[in-house]
Amino acid sequence: MLYDILIAPFADFAFMRRALVGSIALALAGSPLGVFLILRRMSLTGDAMSHAILPGAAIGYLVAGLSLWPMTIAGLAAGLIVAVGSGVVARATILREDASLAAFYLISLALGVTLISLRGSNIDLLHVLFGSVLALDDATLILLAGIASLTLAGLALLYRALVIETVDPGFLASTGRAGGPTQMAFLGLVVLNLVGGFQALGTLLAVGMMMLPAASARLIARDITSMLAIAAAFGIASSYIGLVVSFYASLPSGPFIILVAGGFYVGALVFGRAGGLLRNLKPKRHLEA
Amino acid sequence: MTQEMNSGHAVAIAFHDLTLGYEGHPAVHHLDGEIEKGALLAICGPNGAGKSTLLKSISGALSPLSGSLSAPRRRDIAYLPQAADIDTSFPITVLDVVAMGLWTQCGPFRAISGRRLEEVRGAVSAVGLNGFEDRVISTLSGGQLQRMLFARLLIQDASVVLLDEPFAAIDANTSADLLALIARWHDEQRTVLVVSHDLDLVRDHFPQTLLLAREQVARGKTSDVLTTPNLARARSRAEAFDRGAAVCARAA
Secondary structure, eight states: OHHHHHTHHHHHOHHHHHHHHHHHHHHHHHHHHHHHHHHTTOTTHHHHHHHHHHHHHHHHHHHHSSOHHHHHHHHHHHHHHHHHHHHHHHHHSSOOHHHHHHHHHHHHHHHHHHHHHHSSOHHHHHHHHHOOGGGOOHHHHHHHHHHHHHHHHHHHHHHHHHHHHHHOHHHHHHHOSOHHHHHHHHHHHHHHHHHHHHHHTOHHHHHHHHHHHHHHHHHHOSSHHHHHHHHHHHHHHHHHHHHHHHHHHTOOHHHHHHHHHHHHHHHHHHHOTTTOSHHHHSOOOOOOO | OOOOOOTTSOEEEEEEEEEEEETTEEEEEEEEEEEETTOEEEEEOSTTSSHHHHHHHHTTSSOOSEEEEEOOOGGGEEEEOTTOOOOTTSOOBHHHHHHGGGHHHHTTTSOOOHHHHHHHHHHHHHTTOTTOTTOBGGGOOHHHHHHHHHHHHHHHTOSEEEEESTTTTOOHHHHHHHHHHHHHHHHTTOEEEEEOSOHHHHHHHOSEEEEESSSEEEEEEHHHHSOHHHHHHHHHTSOOOOTTOOOOGGGO
């Protein structure tokens, strides 16, 4: 009985297995990036960057139609241009990073929508924006797995510098020049994951997979190691539960995975022991020292 | 006015006609001189005198508008800015923040050996934070935070230590402990530069002083520098910013 409900959809249907593997790969790589985005107070950066990718994906689409590699490579290029461009503007002008990123992504979004409307219908635009987790082919799956591996390896290499740069950027700046490259490499990984994510879940929902598990973990965990682990666990659980429920309820899978992640978030918001709402309602006890 | 340091000592930091500032407006004007290795120097002056700007420049974070500055490599300098932009909401422990001081030795990849970890624990206890090793930094008081940052400076093991207003908003007890650390660095022949507004503290603990008011007012033995006429002169020269100022003739 339990097997029928929980395992059979994946045993019986290849598209469900692919969807699960693809979304788990996204969760594994995206959630730690989301943790650092939140700790760096850059929670909206993922959203902004996801728009920045659009004109690249649109150019890839105009040149080669709905195919994986042209859209991926062009999307990656557009995202990196915006990441580097807004970083350079923030360092060289009076504008802070948030303002320069906002300017870049708004221009990008307008450009992307214009480019897509040059050819194709609204349905095509919906594919770019919302993806289709149930239609992952081998090439996409390999891309997602490759991106996840690269991201985890990259984060392992960046980890120490990234933590220091987040806690005390002035300290890192006073000891050398590692700060700038660290931030750029980190943003590069964010772009890479959003590009991977728009294949499976679409640009908008890929950001949800990055940010929602991380925000939930922030409410629960008291140190960064457990925050990373909890975020990844929420991401994987959201993928699995979202796929199973949407399978039986005939709901769209991509958005439903994000809704499940949103459910975890609401739970953490209420019950989170590190920063949830109920924590404030408990009768206050205090210690001797 | 200028009282040069004893020649014959090795030089840690040297200024030659150094002008520092922001967007062309000088904060420190035409500074000359040398700071010998092992010096314990207080930098005093009114608000806007250019004290923090000078430290920032020695740390390598600000390039001169003109003139030159010679200082050790960044990795040989430990710098504690006035308002360290440390994010106290980050879920990280005291021990891990102090271990950041190993960055110049271990860099991004090298493993932190057991011996080094012992040094980090030693530094935490040297600043009086025994038992706080695993505390998350958001739970620390202002004084404890400053003690933690001093422990990180200990671990940095740098030949030049730059401290910008390290005793601001710190109680007498903590100040005394931190001054003892500064004295220890001085005994170890490190060059220590400390910006401070507290003239009594400077008179009691710093053998040499540089009095700054956008340019050097006086430098040398603290008792010779912090005199009433010098301090009056420093006050009268502070904070001049003129949007329509002419180009400095000495810069041409």
